[in-house]
Amino acid sequence: MTVLDYLSGFGNEHQSEAVAGALPRGQNSPQRAPLGLYAEQHSATAFTEPRAVNRRSWVYRIHPSARHGAFRPLPESPPAHPGWASAPIAAGIADPNRLRWDPRPAPTGPTDFLDGVETVAANGDVLQRRGIGIHLYWATAPMADRYLCNADGEMLIVPQDGALLLRTEFGLLRVEPGEFAVIGRGVRFAADPAGANHSAQAPQAPHAPQSKGYVCENYGQPFTLPELGPIGANGLAHARHFHYPVAAYEDLEREVTLVQRFGGQLWETTLDHSPLDVVAWHGNHGAYKYDLADFAIMGSLNVDHPDPSIFTVLTSPSGIPGQANVDFAAFPPRWVTAEHSFRPPHFHRNVMTEFMGLVRGVHDSKAEGFVPGGASLHNMWAAHGPDRETFDLASHAELAPQYLAGSLPFMFETRLPLTVTAAAHAAAHRQPDYDHSWSGLARQFPRD
Template sequence: MKEEFKYLTGFDCEFSSTDERCPGALPVGQNNPQKCRYGLYTEQLSGSAFTAPRCENKRSWLYRIRPSVVHEFFEPIQESQVHLTHQWNQFPPTPNQIRWKPFDVPTRQEPEVDFVQGLHTLCGAGDARMRTGVAVHIYLCNSSMKDKAFYNSDGDFLIVPQLGALQITTEFGKMKCEPNEIFVIQRGMRFSVTVYGPSRGYILEVFDNHFQLPNLGPIGANGLANPRDFETPSAWFEDRDANYKMVCKFHGKMFIANQNHSPFDVVAWHGNYVPYKYNLDRFMVINSVSFDHCDPSIFTVLTCPSTKPGTAIADFVIFPPRWSVQEHTFRPPYYHRNCMSEFMGLIKGHYEAKDEGFQAGGGSLHSVMMPHGPDKTCFENASTSKLVPEKIAEGTQAFMFETYYSMTVTEWAGKNCRKIDSDYNKCWQGLKKNFDPTQTTQT
């Protein structure tokens, strides 16, 4: 049986991949016949303007049984059935630190909720119509999408499973995405999600640009996420007539249309605009320093750059298991106020900067210039522990969605979900004054 994925040979302007399920379905060179082989239709999926510079141009050619235009009119889905939104003014803004307890997952005994029905927006900013901004969502589901597909006209999804594996069928092929892996499905790509039980995870959506690997600067050629560790699907198709439901996200609203066949009928494809996944265990950590805690940018897996140099629309950052061998320094993350917004989630384990309360399947939001940092217990332990090489975060995977947009929470996240941890700020209240002006030597 053919592999369900291929490793990318690059992740930059030179990357281009090809795959075909039927021999000869892809035209070779300029010898394109008047009609496609096997009676296929040609369709181009463009992720950038036609005239974008070569190194930024994103597009793929699809050779499919029917073109994607063969569907009925889209009709709005009733808003009472949707928890996904771009309405950032429905709930009063707050600058306070926010933490959510783990979000409830529908059980097998409850009514069936699939991936699309289980999408809930937590926070965000911007306007998809202007191609500016971001959104953070959680998905909570217990059922597979049956004869149903989804695509997002507003932006790219970076999906972070936390509970339960996802089998994701795309127009380019199928891939399985486990917790501690991420999956990026880019704007306009149609996909369907199969689950194997109650499932939960996080989604970072960007309305502008696409995710890419960060520049390494002085790190050099090797480190962080390596291009060869990213995987993309192998071609797979189904030629099946069925009453299919196509769901579209457009301007933050959900629409649905009927079509009489499977949308996953792409027999062959080539290009550089593809879905892909990455195993977070393959991240090459850069962390050993002599003093001071490094900025979290050294843990960036993917970035979506803005037009302002060095400033990201969004970064996806992880805090994986690693050796902490600093000397003469306070090891945990320093107390901090930031011009960026930081949403944190936990896939598994125990985050080292919080003694308790920050749990897998929950999250936290530290908004622009809102102070945050290690809690009282973490500070005291880190201030007195012996400075020797130590492996930290074993069995843990925490992550951060960081953006230069000032995000606000939605009504569902701020009130309706009933998961706000009202005691969150108490974790810092026990930090006492240690100042002693008579102390002349460092202890």
């Protein structure tokens, strides 16, 4: 196996080959791809979009991806998947109340990533290519001889407990808690608990690995780095810290299933080979990962609590400048040094909608109730902020420099309200008394 480039750097042109000579050199190459491979282009943006945002990759594969039979709805259809919903959610609930969930219970039997996806909420319209879906996943078994392709949107995957091995057309990515990965729209892949044997014939160990976490399915414009504005050239996420996979292929010739997400439904077809048979590739569309420990955190050095926008790692823009289809913001361990200021997030109501998740540790505005693997949703204009215990402690805390250690909350912030699925709204692990978090905030203003 050879690697032409060390593949890191967000959005740049990359190249990689798993076999020497598989990647054509220059424009004087023969009319056929090297080594008997098939050349194929993946265009993730319209052909005439500006060069700065154009995304496409060339792949050189053993079998052309066009070689397949008709797709047919999964046997469960309709709905195509009992747990995976897309916007608009016909039976969903647009709820103005503040909602919070405990961690989703583990599945009762072996469950692969695809079957382990369960939707919490969505907005927009998947057919109009706007909005997002927010899901939780459990993976306790590998996707043995089964592969997924999401034509509806790219998938930002945040493991919370247990690493995930992503086998993609472009190579392998091992994603640990504290990292996240993005699978580009239309990329074929499989997701396995790291360490699992993905052969259908191989038995699993008695204590097989498992992984659980969060997924943001982005129907809209692809994720990109936010503009830095007055921050300048440095800060937040640096392009060089995004890692693309090295080319690796599966030369597997037996019957497998390819599942495609299209129009909010799941369809499947049968192949006689693995769809992950790309021997070489070059371009800027595919899959990548990022370690949130590399995030260069900005903050206030004197007064005031900064807005969460300075924690934006990636953004999917909308047609309205500054109103993102979705922002992905993360809050890694950091120093807090503001003086004469209430340091936790203040009480607030926003036109934007906030979905929070927690990889580890605690959230700095919640004393209890929000635990790793859990989630909260504050739809647009829902009043929220610190609970009573946090407010009391923060109001009287000594304002010495403080290091917030060991925590990793994150947020999907979106311009549209989120509609919650009926299943998530009625789930036994949704906390019915979340409003109680603020019930102890008694009047302090003196009476006449």
